[in-house]
Amino acid sequence: MLSKRIIPCLDVRDGKTTKGIKFKENVDIGDPVEMARFYYEEGADEIVFYDITASSDRRDIMIDVVRRVAEEIFIPFSVGGGIRTIEDMRQVLLAGAEKVSVNTAAIEDPKIIAEGAKAFGSQCIVLGMDVKKVEVSEKIPSGYEMVIHGGRTYMGIDAIAWAKEAEDLGAGEICLNSIDADGTQQGYEMTLTPLISENVNIPVIASGGAGDIDHIYDVLTEGKADAALVASIVHYGTYTIKQIKDELDARGVKVRMWW
Amino acid sequence: MIAIIDYKAGNLRSVELAVRKLGFACRVTHSREEISESERIIFPGVGAAGKAMADLKHLGLDNVLTKEFKAQKPILGICLGAQIILESSEENSAQCLGLIQGAVKLFPQPLVSEENERLKIPHMGWNGVYLREEHPVFKGIAAADEFYFVHAYYPLPASDNHVIGTTDYGIEFPSVIGYENLIAMQFHPEKSGPAGLRILENFCTWDGRYVE
Numbered sequence: 352m353l354s355k356r357i358i359p360c361l362d363v364r365d366g367k368t369t370k371g372i373k374f375k376e377n378v379d380i381g382d383p384v385e386m387a388r389f390y391y392e393e394g395a396d397e398i399v400f401y402d403i404t405a406s407s408d409r410r411d412i413m414i415d416v417v418r419r420v421a422e423e424i425f426i427p428f429s430v431g432g433g434i435r436t437i438e439d440m441r442q443v444l445l446a447g448a449e450k451v452s453v454n455t456a457a458i459e460d461p462k463i464i465a466e467g468a469k470a471f472g473s474q475c476i477v478l479g480m481d482v483k484k485v486e487v488s489e490k491i492p493s494g495y496e497m498v499i500h501g502g503r504t505y506m507g508i509d510a511i512a513w514a515k516e517a518e519d520l521g522a523g524e525i526c527l528n529s530i531d532a533d534g535t536q537q538g539y540e541m542t543l544t545p546l547i548s549e550n551v552n553i554p555v556i557a558s559g560g561a562g563d564i565d566h567i568y569d570v571l572t573e574g575k576a577d578a579a580l581v582a583s584i585v586h587y588g589t590y591t592i593k594q595i596k597d598e599l600d601a602r603g604v605k606v607r608m609w610w
Numbered sequence: 611m612i613a614i615i616d617y618k619a620g621n622l623r624s625v626e627l628a629v630r631k632l633g634f635a636c637r638v639t640h641s642r643e644e645i646s647e648s649e650r651i652i653f654p655g656v657g658a659a660g661k662a663m664a665d666l667k668h669l670g671l672d673n674v675l676t677k678e679f680k681a682q683k684p685i686l687g688i689c690l691g692a693q694i695i696l697e698s699s700e701e702n703s704a705q706c707l708g709l710i711q712g713a714v715k716l717f718p719q720p721l722v723s724e725e726n727e728r729l730k731i732p733h734m735g736w737n738g739v740y741l742r743e744e745h746p747v748f749k750g751i752a753a754a755d756e757f758y759f760v761h762a763y764y765p766l767p768a769s770d771n772h773v774i775g776t777t778d779y780g781i782e783f784p785s786v787i788g789y790e791n792l793i794a795m796q797f798h799p800e801k802s803g804p805a806g807l808r809i810l811e812n813f814c815t816w817d818g819r820y821v822e
Binding site: 353355356396421422447449471472473523524552577607608609 | 621623657758802803807
């Protein structure tokens with residue numbers, strides 16, 4: 352039976368990894384290639400790179416990181432952040448990434464999902480969703496609204512409607528990030544995650560809020576997530592990937608154990 | 611030299627990097643001459659069966675593959691390359707290479723697990739393989755090893771004798787198929803960590819002999 356995936360997320364700026372707490376006060380913690388290899392050897396099922404380099408004319412630094420990562424690790428990895436065109440997607444995929452994730456560009460112009468899926472296949476196209484809890488309204492019936500710019504700009508789009516639309520357009524997977532939960536280490540968003548997962552037929556990666564193994568267990572069971580993104584909890588050494596998987600396995604969650 | 615067949619069906623960089631990492635010389639190519647001169651062939655592929663077959667024919671590679679298979683050259687099919695070696699596919703109603711009798715099927719819907727959970731399509735992520743037969747390319751692979759899958763269709767050989775391993779995803783489907791010098795797998799060994807690299811390494815030294 353299919354395993355639930357544990358996916359470390361590395362934020363990369365100017366070729367170096369950082370970990371943002373609520374998108375503020377980022378601190379440098381290392382080399383993305385070294386960290387990717389470390390997590391690969393620890394038994395990560397996949398790795399997500401998020402490029403937060405401010406200037407788009409420095410994208411070649413990230414492409415070089417992708418190229419070097421592809422030579423070192425033999426599990427799927429995705430790259431997101433600043434992907435705005437089909438050409439951006441092509442560069443990242445040709446450098447050796449398995450998937451690209453689009454977020455802001457897809458909200459601004461959903462055609463990029465369909466065009467990307469047509470050019471490279473749905474399996475390559477991950478929809479990144481940044482979501483915030485809001486008042487239920489006619490426009491936002493789920494009470495969860497799409498946001499961009501790290502949560503500063505509200506888009507007036509309901510999260511569930513957007514997830515379904517993106518699936519119809521050809522997205523192959525959703526990475527669902529709760530801005531409210533991100534960086535808090537208080538647990539994943541447990542209302543929205545199952546709602547999205549039940550409303551689409553593509554895998555959902557839960558992101559934002561992991562502080563301990565209970566949180567990961569909860570989102571992979573009740574939360575109906577297919578995978579859990581982890582950042583601080585592994586970057587700061589609170590747990591290793593192996594400890595997380597051993598504990599999940601002991602509690603009856605199917606995970607890949609290859610050691 | 612190992613020929614990795616390039617027929618525009620997806621990104622071949624990861625296959626090439628994995629083979630090189632293992633220390634084997636390889637070439638990503640669509641040249642009929644280079645494929646014929648190679649010692650073994652990796653036939654990867656991502657995408658839709660209809661377009662893949664059209665591209666293969668356009669490049670004249672359908673005949674080359676059939677010829678090299680008959681010449682007993684070891685051939686490794688990966689993902690779409692494990693599907694279009696059958697006779698036909700439900701995807702785009704495509705006529706395929708026919709190296710193995712049988713057809714490629716879409717997962718039935720709705721698909722549910724033994725625990726009655728709804729299963730999503732595509733089947734994406736890590737899953738196990740139950741090996742029915744010992745095969746030289748799977749030497750050293752443990753029962754607990756898992757591999758990375760991403761697909762909505764699966765190969766269904768007409769003969770059970772051509773099924774080497776199966777995987778459980780709501781149904782038990784053939785995930786490793788082949789006979790004689792042909793071995794093909796629905797998952798991506800190049801994306802399946804150390805266990806996947808082991809399979810690639812085994813293939814790169816396999817003499818193409820397999821007795822059922």
